[in-house]
Amino acid sequence: MxxxxxxxxxxxxxxxxxxxxxxxxxxxxxxxxxxxxxxxxxxxxxxxxxxxxxxxxxxxxxxxxxxxxxxxxxxxxxxxxxxxxxxxxxxxxxxxxxxxxxxxxxxxxxxxxxxxxxKNLTASAAQKNGIAIHVVEDIRWQRRDIKTVMLLAQVLAKQEATAHGCQDAWMQEDGYITEGASSSAFIITEDGTLIVRPNSNAILPGCTRIAMLKIAEEQNLKVEDRRFTLEEAFKAKEAFQTSASGFVTPVVKIAGTVIADGKPGPITRSLQEKYIEVAKAV
CATH class of the missing domain: 3.30.470.10 (Aminotransferase class 4, branched-chain amino acid transferase, N-terminal domain)
Incomplete structure (x- = not known):
């Protein structure tokens, strides 16, 4: 049917x-x-x-x-x-x-x-093993906080990521990561601080991001709302992205640089498992 x-x-x-x-x-x-x-x-x-x-x-x-x-x-x-x-x-x-x-x-x-x-949302290969991210320049308009159907820049970014053997793309502007092509981007520093770019016209206010940050607060994680650079991402202890179709997805490689040991980290795993637990309890 x-x-x-x-x-x-x-x-x-x-x-x-x-x-x-x-x-x-x-x-x-x-x-x-x-x-x-x-x-x-x-x-x-x-x-x-x-x-x-x-x-x-x-x-x-x-x-x-x-x-x-x-x-x-x-x-x-x-x-x-x-x-x-x-x-x-x-x-x-x-x-x-x-x-x-x-x-x-x-x-x-x-x-x-x-x-x-x-779609497989709770047990995909990407969630289990993590993904590799390609980085592109952010060429979109200046009202990215509106979830418009004008997605050509994101289409091109994801296509370029695929051509480079990656599963997704993050965008950068003026030396700072804005967000993923269809996700919110996060890094975790060596001291366990969760870094995410503040909401503004430059990024889409992610719904999964809201729920995940609430979980992070409940787990007493230190969270900093600030921009981060690609170099900071390379040095991160962990990295991940959130979206409605990917939930909490570990990122293990960015622009060819392996993040930490190249495996999903324990903080990401904890956030991932708790998010799915909360989602299933709705």
Whole structure:
């Protein structure tokens, strides 16, 4: 049976899921998206994702197509109809469809599309063994805190990482790491301090990051909100990244430099295990 997709009020087989060629998300990248994890058929950190969805819509002046309660009900209906046990629910809201014009009408009807994807979130090879990171220059626009569908820079970064035999990419700007191509980047210093870049327009405020930092606080880890350089990352005791589709993923090599002994470290392992434990307890 084919996957069921939600398109503007209707649940349809993926082969029948269609949007207009004039949709501004397709024509201009004029829209935003969210990805919520699912474990044991239940949404993970979804309150944070819904809050960020609302913020992103406000930032680009797009009205919500329906209430938060209705969106959550739709997510759960997709999970049910697709028998999703573990994976993600992807949602995309665009300004809507109209003849091509940079200037948009205030009375446009937003478009909402959503679907599920089966993914191994809790026991992937990346989580078990860690990943190698390629580093690229951050060439994105200046409002990275908005979760826009304009992802060409991230596509190119991940493609370049793959070409270099790496599993993902981190971006740098003015000598400092900003974030991963689709993740928040962390290092742990020799004294066990967790370093993460402060939220600003330069990075996306990660939802998994929020939950992970709460766990770090409960484990009495020292956390510093500050920028860090690539050189600091090379000298780190441990490194990892967080995302809705990767949870807490160890990083064992950065730009060809092996981090510590090249294996996921004990602090990362502890955060990883506790995050999955908390997620499953929802």
């Amino acid at each position: 084919s996957r069921i997709v939600y398109v503007n009020g209707a649940y349809v087989p993926e082969e029948e899921a269609k949007i207009s060629v004039f949709d501004r998300g397709f024509v201009f990248g004029d829209g935003i998206y969210e990805v919520s994890a699912v474990i044991d058929g239940k949404l993970v950190d979804n309150d944070a994702h819904m809050a960020r969805l609302g913020r992103s819509l406000k930032m680009i002046d797009v009205p919500a197509p329906m209430s938060d309660e209705d969106i959550i009900a739709m997510q759960n209906e997709l999970i049910k109809r697709n028998n999703l046990t573990e994976g993600v629910v992807y949602m995309q809201i665009t300004r809507g469809a109209a003849d091509r014009d940079f200037v948009y009408s205030k009375d446009m009807t937003p478009s909402l599309v959503a679907y599920t994807q089966v």
